Amino acid sequence: MKNIRNFCIIAHIDHGKSTLADRLLQETGTISDRDLKEQTLDDMDIERERGITIKSHAIQMDYTHQGEEYVLNLIDTPGHVDFSYEVSRSIAACEGALLIVDAAQGIEAQTISNLYLALEHDLEIIPILNKMDLPGAMPGEVSDQIIDLIGCDESDIIRASGKTGLGIQDILDAVISRVPAPTGNVDAPLQAMIFDSVFNSFRGIIAYFRILNGTLKKGDKVKFINTGKEYFADEIGILRLDMESRKEVTAGDVGYIISGIKESKEVKVGDTLTTVANPCTDVVKGFEEVKPMVFAGIYPVDTEDYEELRDAMGKLQLNDASLTFEPESSAALGFGFRCGFLGMLHMEIIQERLEREFDMVVITTVPNVSYIAHTSKESNIIVNNPSDLPEISRLTAVEEPFIAAQIITKADYVGPVMNLCITKRGMLKNQVYLTSDRVELQFEIPLAEIVFDFYDKLKSISKGYASFDYQPIEYRVSNLVKLDILLNGDYVDALSALIHKDNSHNFGKKICEKLRELIPRQQFDIAIQAAIGAKIIARETVKAVRKDVTAKCYGGDISRKRKLLEKQKKGKKRMRQVGNVEVPQSAFMAVLKLD
Numbered sequence: 077m078k079n080i081r082n083f084c085i086i087a088h089i090d091h092g093k094s095t096l097a098d099r100l101l102q103e104t105g106t107i108s109d110r111d112l113k114e115q116t117l118d119d120m121d122i123e124r125e126r127g128i129t130i131k132s133h134a135i136q137m138d139y140t141h142q143g144e145e146y147v148l149n150l151i152d153t154p155g156h157v158d159f160s161y162e163v164s165r166s167i168a169a170c171e172g173a174l175l176i177v178d179a180a181q182g183i184e185a186q187t188i189s190n191l192y193l194a195l196e197h198d199l200e201i202i203p204i205l206n207k208m209d210l211p212g213a214m215p216g217e218v219s220d221q222i223i224d225l226i227g228c229d230e231s232d233i234i235r236a237s238g239k240t241g242l243g244i245q246d247i248l249d250a251v252i253s254r255v256p257a258p259t260g261n262v263d264a265p266l267q268a269m270i271f272d273s274v275f276n277s278f279r280g281i282i283a284y285f286r287i288l289n290g291t292l293k294k295g296d297k298v299k300f301i302n303t304g305k306e307y308f309a310d311e312i313g314i315l316r317l318d319m320e321s322r323k324e325v326t327a328g329d330v331g332y333i334i335s336g337i338k339e340s341k342e343v344k345v346g347d348t349l350t351t352v353a354n355p356c357t358d359v360v361k362g363f364e365e366v367k368p369m370v371f372a373g374i375y376p377v378d379t380e381d382y383e384e385l386r387d388a389m390g391k392l393q394l395n396d397a398s399l400t401f402e403p404e405s406s407a408a409l410g411f412g413f414r415c416g417f418l419g420m421l422h423m424e425i426i427q428e429r430l431e432r433e434f435d436m437v438v439i440t441t442v443p444n445v446s447y448i449a450h451t452s453k454e455s456n457i458i459v460n461n462p463s464d465l466p467e468i469s470r471l472t473a474v475e476e477p478f479i480a481a482q483i484i485t486k487a488d489y490v491g492p493v494m495n496l497c498i499t500k501r502g503m504l505k506n507q508v509y510l511t512s513d514r515v516e517l518q519f520e521i522p523l524a525e526i527v528f529d530f531y532d533k534l535k536s537i538s539k540g541y542a543s544f545d546y547q548p549i550e551y552r553v554s555n556l557v558k559l560d561i562l563l564n565g566d567y568v569d570a571l572s573a574l575i576h577k578d579n580s581h582n583f584g585k586k587i588c589e590k591l592r593e594l595i596p597r598q599q600f601d602i603a604i605q606a607a608i609g610a611k612i613i614a615r616e617t618v619k620a621v622r623k624d625v626t627a628k629c630y631g632g633d634i635s636r637k638r639k640l641l642e643k644q645k646k647g648k649k650r651m652r653q654v655g656n657v658e659v660p661q662s663a664f665m666a667v668l669k670l671d
Contacts, residue, residue, distance in 0.1 A: 078257045080328040082149045082286070083202075084132075084166045086194060087176035088184035088543060089155035092206040094118060094129055095238035096176060096247075097152045103244045104137040104148065107317055116317075117152045122428055129154040130425055131395070132166040132272065134284060134315045134330050141252045148251060149330045155186055157545055158419035160193075161366050161398040165345065167193055169271045169286040169330060172200040172255030174247065175226070179205045179213035179235075182514065183221045185484045185545035191226065200255050201226055202234065204247060209237040221510065258288075260327035266290035267356040268349040270300075275391040281337040284315065285349055286330045288360060292351070293324045298335065301359055302347040307335035340390035345397040366398045367548065368416025370527050371460050372423055373404060373441035373570065374430075375412030381436065382411045388434035389413060392426065399426060404461070407569050409439060414460060417443075420527060441570045445523045448475040448551050463569040465558050468609050474574070475551035477523040480505070483534070484516050485542035492537040493517060500525035501576065521546075522554065524574070559584055561591070562605040568659060581613050588616040594663045597621045600651050620648075 085093045094115040101107045101116060117133035118124060129152060137148045151166040167173065173194040177183055194201060203222045205215055219233055234250060236243030268285040276282055292298070292312055299306045311334040313321035325331040337343055348360045376385045386403075393399050400416040417423040423443060430436045447459045450473045451466050459465050465474075481502070485493050487509075494504065494517065502521035509515055526546070534542050557580050561571040575583055584606030591604045595618050602618040625640045 077260065077262070077326075077328045079144065079146045080149070080258055081146060081172065081251050081255045082151075082170045082258055082328070082330065083172040083174060083251055083255050084151040084153055084163075084170045085174045085176060086153055086163060086167070086187075086190040087155055087206075088178070088181075088186035088190075089128065091155065091176050091178040091181070091184075091187070092238045093152055093155060093176055096174075096204075096206060096236065096244075097150065099238050099241050099244045100150060100248065101135065101137065101317075103241070103248060104139045106135065106137045111317065120429075121432065122425060128156060130159060130162075132162045134166075134169075134272075136314050136316055136330065139248055139252070141249065146252055147329075148248075151330075153190075155190075156421060157186060157189075158417075158422040158425075159398075160189070161418060163190055164193055165271050165397070167197050167199060169269065170197075170199060171258060172202065172251065174251075175201050175203045175222075176206045177203065177218055177222060179207050179215055179218050180210045182214070182218045183225060183484070183510070184543035185482050186543060188225070188482070188484075189545045189547075201228075202247070202250050202254055203228060203232060204243075205233055205235045206238055208235050208242055209240045217511065221514075224510075258328035260287070260289045262289075262291055262327050264289040264327075265354045265356040266292055266296075266298075266349070266351045267358075267360060268292065269360040270343065270345055270347045270349060272345060272397075273343045273394045275340070275394050279334050279336075281340065281343050281394060282319075282332050282334050283337075283343050283349070284330070284332050287325060287327050289327050289356065290351075290354075291324055291326045292331075292333070292349075294322075297352040298333070299350055299352050299355065300343065300347050301350060302344050303342055305337075305342050306352055307337060310334050310336060340394050343394065366400070366418070368398075368400050369419055369445065369523060369548070370417045370423060370443045371446060372415055372417070372443040373406060373409070373412050373461070374401075374415050374427070375406065375409040375439045375441070377437045377439055379410040384434075385413070385430075385436055385438065388430055388436050389415075391434070392429060396426070398422070406441070406463075407567070409441070409570055412439075420531070442573060443527055444573065445477055445527060447477075447556070447574060449473075450475070459574075462558055462572040462574045465574065468558075473553045474556045476554045476556060476574075478520050478549050478552050479523050479526070479546040480549050481519045481521050481526070481544065481546045482516065483519070483542055483544050484510070484514060485538050487513050487515055489538040489542060490515050490517070493534065493542060496530075496533055496537060497521060500530060520549065522576075523548070557608045559587075560607045561587060562603075562607060563595075563659070564603055565605075571659075571663070580608060584608075584614040588614045591659075591663055592616040592618055594660060596660070598651075599623065600648055 087093050098116050123130050132153045134151045139146045153163045153166045234246045267289040268287045270283050270285050272284040274282050296309045311321050314331045350356045389401050398418050401413040404414040405411050449457045449459050451470045497519045502519040506518040555577045556574050557577050559573050559575050561568050588604045601620050604616045605612050606614040625644045626637045629637050
């Protein structure tokens with residue numbers, strides 16, 4: 077065990093984690109030059125197209141240092157705030173972390189939050205200045221930022237470039253000399269932590285684990301403590317570029333197990349794995365439960381596909397433990413699921429993966445957050461969907477979640493950034509100059525205000541320089557009202573929203589105008605109304621397409637024309653009673669893009 081090293085790579089988005097991982101794989105000979113491609117570890121199409129990492133990827137490398145053989149288990153992690161749950165799980169399976177900072181951009185908000193995650197787990201931090209080959213690199217200035225942040229010496233910082241391969245040898249030497257070997261007893265009862273799982277249509281569910289104590293042999297009867305299920309270890313092994321089977325895996329190793337599990341609910345990420353013959357007494361202290369931030373309904377376009385969608389969501393949840401879902405129904409859209417996501421990018425990725433990996437075309441409703449409603453009977457109701465909000469007469473107060481937002485930006489953009497946060501009902505808590513040119517702003521903002529377009533607007537007003545990170549803090553009472561949308565007097569529950577009273581009139585007017593553009597014209601007038609309770613606050617009308625029934629009358633008696641128009645009038649009246657209005661999918665999404 078003294079020759080095993082488990083470490084992960086943490087950094088802000090786009091600071092070169094995956095490129096550096098490619099160089100490490102090349103340097104250790106884990107991958108041949110023929111198999112090497114950009115972002116080798118990112119195996120999803122979406123990851124390659126967007127150039128981002130969505131999943132953490134574990135891989136084992138062999139390396140000879142001063143004549144001794146070492147086994148290095150590397151986990152490459154995502155950088156985006158929406159996938160921070162992946163990072164926290166990877167950190168729980170490691171003893172060390174490479175903290176990568178872009179030499180041209182310096183420390184960003186995500187760098188700091190991922191660093192704190194690693195320090196909470198007492199990981200050994202190895203700071204690395206990446207992208208040293210760029211003409212805009214500022215090694216001196218960024219080194220000072222790193223020293224201020226983690227209190228290391230100048231000599232501890234490794235200068236590297238994932239593109240040219242500079243400093244890769246130094247990184248491997250530092251991992252071996254600085255990262256502690258895993259501790260554990262090979263002869264103790266088996267105690268392993270499940271940190272990820274994937275679904276394979278031929279082999280069933282494959283669980284990835286890190287063994288803390290004991291040894292797992294092929295054919296052992298194993299037990300998942302959390303679910304209480306028992307299986308035989310049909311195949312075990314380690315994670316190379318492909319999975320490599322082994323006869324046994326011992327303490328300190330990261331590996332996989334295939335045991336013919338078919339049901340997605342039988343594997344829980346964070347569970348403890350042990351043997352039936354010699355079980356361990358205590359459960360591994362896993363990672364905290366995931367807290368979804370944004371909720372949206374996902375519905376099949378064709379209601380008959382409901383069961384297929386349920387299967388697809390179950391399989392997707394195995395691969396992405398931060399997705400939560402429960403069944404719900406809507407008057408407008410039929411049966412579907414209420415899903416919890418960690419952010420808007422996460423929601424977009426899930427929708428895209430459903431379409432690509434499972435051929436499921438889905439309708440997503442307007443995203444919102446969860447509220448706490450206090451009713452006059454002194455009971456609290458958690459409201460995940462605006463249509464679940466009790467009537468105004470029963471309500472005493474509504475609380476909404478607030479977050480502590482941390483924004484790091486260049487000094488030139490402080491004014492516009494503050495302005496944006498204040499229009500989103502934010503309160504400035506602190507302002508710190510990290511260097512003469514970089515400012516850290518701390519705000520408390522309602523989560524509902526940042527869910528839609530906050531990140532996009534922040535990027536555009538700061539020309540891409542501002543970085544943003546947040547943690548939930550608490551629920552606070554706010555003056556919120558429920559805004560309903562009516563089409564010809566019928567409520568469209570999928571479009572209702574909880575919104576601050578001051579913004580409600582403006583928002584209602586904009587939604588009505590937007591829907592008027594998007595809803596196709598019928599042969600009768602369609603009234604689009606926004607209402608708060610029984611009070612209509614905005615109205616737009618989609619005018620009817622009129623069929624000219626008198627076209628065939630040329631000259632002649634007026635009574636002939638009148639007869640035809642009367643007949644049309646009766647038909648229109650009947651049509652208005654039975655005609656229903658289809659709301660296109662673009663209308664649900666257009667609400668997000670209201671400026």
